Amino acid sequence: MDLESSAGGLAEAMDKDKATSKGPSSPSLGERSIDHGENDLLGGEVDRVLAAKMLIVNDAIDEIGFTRHHWKLFCLNGFGYAVDSLILLIQSIISGQARLEFQPSYATGLTIAVYVGMLAGAIFWGFSADIIGRRFAFNVSLFVSSVFTVVAGASPSWITLGLFICLSAFGAGGNLVLDTTVFLEYLPSKNQWLLTLMAAWWGLGQLVAGLFAWAFLPNYSCSDAATCTRENNQGWRYVWFTSGAFVFVLSVLRITIVRLQETPKFLVAEGKDAEAVRVLQDLATRYNRPCSISIERLEACGASHRHETTATGMTKRLISSKEVVYHLQGLFTTKKMAISTTLVWFSWLLIGLAYPLYNVFLPTYLASRGASFGQASDYITWRNYAINNTCGIFGPVLAGLMCRSPWFWGRRGTMIIGAMITMNLGFTCAISFCLNIYYGTLYAYTPEVFPSGHRGTGNGVAIGLNRIMGIVSAVVGEAADTTTPVPIFICAALYIVMAIVAGAFPFEPYGRRSS
Template sequence: MAEKTMSDKSPEQLMSGEQSLQPVLSYRHGEMVTFTGIDEALFKKMELVNDAIDTIGFTPFHVKMFCLSGFGYAADSLLAFLPSMTNSYVVAEFTPSYKRAGQLSLYIGLLAGALVWGSSADIIGRKWAFNLSLFFTAIFATVAGGSPNYASWGVFNALLGFGAGGNLALDTTVLLEFLPHKQGWIITLMAAWWGVGQTIAGFIAWGFLPNFSWSLTAPTCTKPENMGWRYVYITAGALVLVMSVARVTVIRFKETPKYSLCRNDDEKVVEVLDGIATKYKRQFSLTIAELQECGQVRSTHASSKASLSEVFLHIKGLFLTKKEGLSTSLVLLSWAIIGLAYPLFYIFLPDYLSSRGAEFGESSAFITWRNYVITNTLAIPGPMIAACLCRIPLIGRRYTMVIVTFLLAYTAVRNDAQNLGFSCAVSVAINIYYGTLYAYTPEVLPSAHRATGSGISLALNRFMGIVSVIVATFASTTTDVPVYLCGALFGALAIAAVLFPYEPAKSRAE
């Protein structure tokens, strides 16, 4: 039997001993809960709810939630690629003085969205953020396709980024809080939806940009002959709108039982879980009386939700013990590093390879977007491989992430065939890392503060994306320094993964 708690003492023993006022972490059923002398109720209620979820088991409801939550992944990756895919065509039409505003504004929107949607999900609940964020994103993605000038295009990119920014924090949180522990690996697998979004983006671009865009041989670029990028935005927005409608029609999502638990809404906890068990004829015996006998949860919310103290409480909850603080710090560091290293790697790599004699052959728009689709399609198997690797006891979540160091081999590329081959391999490898990190993050964050921690992680990632755009604007691409700096950052990611103090896959015997 794998270790169930980080302490050899029961909650009752802790209550009677000298440690009763000290935070102690319970990490059972893949759920981290902070137990203190005044929060015994949270500890006991979470155990009851986790047992009930495991008893119900995996149902068609979870399959639906896997798809609906995955839509957020797909939408995020689909929309995040729009500014970079269309930038050259937008710049040709509007001829701005600063040519990276699209990417920069998107990252600013993603950063703000991660913070706002993430923290609000811990304060007012998962339901509203889960249901509204995609709809908000779809509207502004569609509107961006009608931008009359470069400034408005940048503003609409920021707004669609704001809507998409919190999706990844919410998607993993929502699914994880319904999922039996034995199926925890599905959180890693869900990142395959990221590759689906990238692939859809590639197909949309491949269909519109080569056929409805300004030709480089034409003397001027006008709107009627450069509609391709507008079609890309409008099509992407329409697809995300369909996803947002599916979220509120396929399942009538009420609230996750663990958020309701932290709000002392015991009736809602039982109602939601009993509804799933009844519909799919599964065993369920948890009662409101059992939960109420545990007492009132007092440490997960401030006296007023509409206050800064509520926000600070959720942030403080991520660092209550040294071990928890180390874990949170390493998670945040990993998100920051990959947020800088990954975009820098791709920004500087083409110029670096060209300066070292790489011959990429034909460079037509058709070939460019064909290769783009092939590379992004191979982002889908990355999380599938990660989901398999993380279930191997000797590897788990942490050592799966070490695979990202494979990216360093890319600097050996010298021709078009090698470029496509290594691009595909890199796409698989980076999505193994991302898929695992996306799953690991909510798994090791305390349930009451999970969305806030995920939101901060993603915000750091977006902030470093902003830094990468600024660096790309002013740094030289003629030296080896940027690429090898990225290599060092990827190495740091591997070291951080080894140092992570928790391994969710080993928290309970399968």
């Protein structure tokens, strides 16, 4: 697939309004200063020197505009979204068949394993993104996930399966941290709404998982624990093998379609002004776009506090625990940022509990009330499962359009609407569609309101809190009474709280530029 040629028209179309909207009185890039940065979301919330440099970088990115490179990043970072949802869903899909074969004592062990791996991955890749850089995780994480996904299919025992699922999830778990960060830090300000649209890849990953299940489980699965053996229960293993091969292909595409360079905002945050200028000028030259940024303009802003305190070099920073503390403190530098960081993390905590609990309790609860789930045929069951997962693709598409329109009060309004509608709808496809409006917008909103120098850390902690609640939900699902309606009402109440929290967010990125 030639992404450059296929995306050419879109890139040109997205840039058409740029030339016409810029009036003759608009200051040029060379005339801009920090006093013109009132449209930058965190301009007054971070180090003044760094804010001045980020203003210049933002101007340069806006000057270059949306190119085919951005379209390729949209797809390649979207692969990470797809793999995250693929790994999460596959373990739940195959769990029933694996239990028949291994007959474990703890039925939700695989769920705990996948969330532990996701938690470790979010923290590891998140902090490394701010300490080592974005490029390393972008190039390596999917490959790590693909290797252990394939190996999981050959597991000889329940414990071994849980271990390899955990390691596979570790590789995949950093992608939600990195994908939004990398894409956002290259995006022109007027195209930041695409960050919400990118969450459609999450639904695509769910669809792929459903299709693999539909292809293998009906024909290669046992139906009774007493007679279930490895030989007559190969379907779940085929799902893992195929998924691993699929993830491996995606990891290869990441390093062949685009040779990612460190994002200019990360380089500036690290005091590497010359490298940031080179990256931006290379991008402009490749696509024949103007770019008037210069090293002299960046150096004229002075040296940021970060640059002065890290002059001893990268090696010392990597072995210092102070580095982690520095990035955490950077998320609480002002009262407004502290409130924003706390509320964003709290939102991830809530959705991390509500969504898995809903999936754990609803099927059993409805079954206890006499609800019927499809036909007796496994073929029909998994066909319907794949169709249902298709609905999750379109929620972020609607969310992206809503985020772009002032009629829905920007990102915060979109999340309020998504949470409230999810609370009130009861059909599975509708839930999948509406929940992804909220989820997709929260994924986009989170990196937008973190400063670039600490964005990986903020994202990593947020996703990590989400994974912790996934572990809690698995334990609750194993120990609690799944026939009572109370957990369903609790989930609905959590969505109400999420809507309230979204309304209390102090920053609204609509029409503003991220740092």
